Amino acid sequence: MRKIIIPTTKTLTDYLPYSKDFIMPLKDYAVDYKKDYTLEEILKLKNLSKDINIYLVMNKPIFNKDLKELTSILKEIDKYGFKGILFYDVSILNIHKKLNLKTDLIWNNTHMVTNYKTCDFYLNEGCKYGVLSNEITLEEIKEITKNTKMKLWLLMIGYPVMAFSRRHLLKNYTTFHKLKETKSLEVKEHTTHNLYNIFENNFGTSIKKQQILNATMIIDEVKIDGMIFKEEDINHECFLKVLDLYQKYENKKITKEELLTSVTNLIGSDSNFLFNETIYQVKKDG
Amino acid sequence: MAKIELLSPAGDLERLKVTLLYGADAVYIGGKNYSLRANATNFTKEEIKEGCLFAHKLNKKVYLTLNIVLHNKELKDLKTYIKDVIECGIDAFIVSDPYVIKLIRKINKDIEIHVSTQSSITNIESAKFYKEQNTNRIVLARELSKKEIKEIIDEVNIDTEVFIHGAMCTCMSGRCTLSNYVTNRDANRGGCSQVCRFLFDTDTKPFTMATKDLNMARYIKDLIEIGVKSLKVEGRMRSLYYLATVIGTYRKIIDDIYNNDLDDEKLNYYCATLSRVANREVSTHFFLKEEDYTDEYYSGRNESSNQDYLGLIIGYDDKLKSLVFLERNYFEVGDQVEIFTPDKKTYNLVIEKLYDEDNNEIKVGRHPGEILKIPFKHNLVEYSMIRLIKKGGKADE
Numbered sequence: 001m002r003k004i005i006i007p008t009t010k011t012l013t014d015y016l017p018y019s020k021d022f023i024m025p026l027k028d029y030a031v032d033y034k035k036d037y038t039l040e041e042i043l044k045l046k047n048l049s050k051d052i053n054i055y056l057v058m059n060k061p062i063f064n065k066d067l068k069e070l071t072s073i074l075k076e077i078d079k080y081g082f083k084g085i086l087f088y089d090v091s092i093l094n095i096h097k098k099l100n101l102k103t104d105l106i107w108n109n110t111h112m113v114t115n116y117k118t119c120d121f122y123l124n125e126g127c128k129y130g131v132l133s134n135e136i137t138l139e140e141i142k143e144i145t146k147n148t149k150m151k152l153w154l155l156m157i158g159y160p161v162m163a164f165s166r167r168h169l170l171k172n173y174t175t176f177h178k179l180k181e182t183k184s185l186e187v188k189e190h191t192t193h194n195l196y197n198i199f200e201n202n203f204g205t206s207i208k209k210q211q212i213l214n215a216t217m218i219i220d221e222v223k224i225d226g227m228i229f230k231e232e233d234i235n236h237e238c239f240l241k242v243l244d245l246y247q248k249y250e251n252k253k254i255t256k257e258e259l260l261t262s263v264t265n266l267i268g269s270d271s272n273f274l275f276n277e278t279i280y281q282v283k284k285d286g
Numbered sequence: 287m288a289k290i291e292l293l294s295p296a297g298d299l300e301r302l303k304v305t306l307l308y309g310a311d312a313v314y315i316g317g318k319n320y321s322l323r324a325n326a327t328n329f330t331k332e333e334i335k336e337g338c339l340f341a342h343k344l345n346k347k348v349y350l351t352l353n354i355v356l357h358n359k360e361l362k363d364l365k366t367y368i369k370d371v372i373e374c375g376i377d378a379f380i381v382s383d384p385y386v387i388k389l390i391r392k393i394n395k396d397i398e399i400h401v402s403t404q405s406s407i408t409n410i411e412s413a414k415f416y417k418e419q420n421t422n423r424i425v426l427a428r429e430l431s432k433k434e435i436k437e438i439i440d441e442v443n444i445d446t447e448v449f450i451h452g453a454m455c456t457c458m459s460g461r462c463t464l465s466n467y468v469t470n471r472d473a474n475r476g477g478c479s480q481v482c483r484f485l486f487d488t489d490t491k492p493f494t495m496a497t498k499d500l501n502m503a504r505y506i507k508d509l510i511e512i513g514v515k516s517l518k519v520e521g522r523m524r525s526l527y528y529l530a531t532v533i534g535t536y537r538k539i540i541d542d543i544y545n546n547d548l549d550d551e552k553l554n555y556y557c558a559t560l561s562r563v564a565n566r567e568v569s570t571h572f573f574l575k576e577e578d579y580t581d582e583y584y585s586g587r588n589e590s591s592n593q594d595y596l597g598l599i600i601g602y603d604d605k606l607k608s609l610v611f612l613e614r615n616y617f618e619v620g621d622q623v624e625i626f627t628p629d630k631k632t633y634n635l636v637i638e639k640l641y642d643e644d645n646n647e648i649k650v651g652r653h654p655g656e657i658l659k660i661p662f663k664h665n666l667v668e669y670s671m672i673r674l675i676k677k678g679g680k681a682d683e
Contacts, residue, residue: 061406188487
């Protein structure tokens with residue numbers, strides 16, 4: 001299993017001892033990430049080393065006015081040998097097919113990558129990889145990986161995004177209350193007292209859980225192609241320590257128990273939905 | 287040119303009948319499984335069959351939602367379920383997962399497939415993608431402007447459906463799992479607990495993101511002119527009265543537009559009727575402008591209950607020459623009421639006499655659920671209703 005890093009720093013140097021695979025949100029095309037990179041910045045980073053693999057995130061909602069520029073940039077990206085594009089909107093898949101582009105596509109439908117049949121559908125449409133949803137259980141992940149040939153990635157470490165709105169929820173909130181403009185706000189749910197982070201860019205607002213997902217406990221239970229390590233809002237030194245621990249585990253220098261204990265000490269032990277299935281039918285079937 | 291379709295929600299068989307009688311051309315319903323409103327009553331297969339027979343007799347249609355985000359375990363009986371509901375007589379599936387589209391097409395090449403708003407179709411290329419999957423209609427994302435809707439219609443030869451009335455999601459359809467994280471209820475499998483209407487604490491003012499409701503009554507003509515094929519009302523969990531009022535009103539608006547008979551006075555009256563059943567403020571959201579702070583609430587749920595609905599007429603007492611009805615809200619002799627019927631008739635009257643079930647004259651209807659009678663010269667069609675216009679001579683508004 002590869003480690004795939006979503007960085008937050010301007011350079012990739014710190015991460016290179018641990019992985020050569022990176023997911024990088026492309027400026028003007030990505031949502032749900034606080035740090036994005038221009039194409040020029042990404043190209044510079046890519047040229048640091050021949051064996052750096054970069055997967056671009058282009059997951060914003062696409063509107064008609066975006067299509068012309070989207071087509072141009074997809075053509076441009078195809079020239080540079082990026083390893084793949086993480087997409088949400090199927091317009092990217094459609095344009096990619098029409099232009100017969102060669103950059104791999106990664107189906108990144110956020111909350112909808114939840115069963116093996118739909119993985120197969122997108123695999124047949126030309127998507128080599130899929131990013132599993134953060135809201136499914138370990139058993140579901142195992143069943144999906146067993147039943148599809150699509151190469152799957154999973155968020156192992158990082159704050160999960162819960163929702164995206166086309167609305168500028170923070171701008172609207174500060175405008176209404178005549179508060180100082182902000183791009184990020186921590187809120188506490190009134191009843192449960194759980195914390196959430198709301199942040200905004202030009203394309204809308206994302207809402208993120210304020211607890212780091214730590215899926216280390218399932219490391220030897222799932223057969224996936226890539227483990228995603230998302231640095232956003234995690235202390236840089238702490239994040240590097242987590243990567244280092246995984247490296248040591250891979251090199252058999254520490255045991256799984258040692259890995260789990262050490263990572264948990266650094267970032268906590270929130271397993272999100274891995275062992276917690278959501279309820280959706282309150283009433284009994286008739 | 288075919289008249290634009292008015293598409294109504296129906297959470298159960300009675301709602302299906304009422305809304306079709308009040309003027310919907312088609313209804314969308316959920317089965318007991320695979321529907322995004324898991325907590326609506328929803329339909330058994332027998333009820334789907336009965337609903338389809340009822341609709342088809344009126345030359346109307348029934349669409350079945352199969353638009354949850356499928357997990358592995360939901361795949362198991364899916365094929366059988368699709369075959370069964372096709373046999374029940376449904377006219378179309380509303381689907382979001384492209385695998386399900388493919389599966390339905392494999393089972394039946396003729397049945398209509400509508401792509402759910404859950405797929406958040408916001409552009410021409412995405413619309414083309416779904417058209418290429420051999421679907422018949424796309425339900426457009428609620429985040430689109432009039433211009434964007436028109437561009438999609440002009441460029442892609444596929445029927446389009448848009449939402450015109452009801453509650454709005456804060457987040458993009460399919461891109462929200464707030465309910466999963468905050469209440470452990472799966473938003474994308476029908477368990478949405480509407481966390482976007484919760485209150486959140488901050489260091490300063492409480493944060494909310496609740497949206498106002500959608501109301502497109504004044505822009506139906508625009509939607510007809512740009513070539514939209516179907517107008518959808520939200521709310522499979524809404525009451526009979528709400529559906530009768532909203533669907534009945536939009537029916538009149540649409541018919542008046544086609545008859546070239548909709549003037550400002552009539553439109554204002556229709557909008558006032560819609561506002562009587564609204565429990566939130568309304569907006570056209572993305573249709574005319576970029577969204578802004580005026581489309582949301584900033585202090586909690588901001589919902590008001592509506593007590594206009596006085597009763598459902600359930601029969602006629604020939605001896606007493608009175609309508610028999612099931613009371614829903616408090617009212618009294620002297621109140622001005624309106625009786626409205628599925629066949630678009632309205633009768634305005636002041637209640638001069640009121641009787642209980644045993645024909646005793648009373649002054650006040652106090653208890654919802656009571657059977658009461660009011661004098662009226664003739665019987666009315668099934669599912670006629672009574673609403674309050676003014677309290678005892680005093681303006682109610």
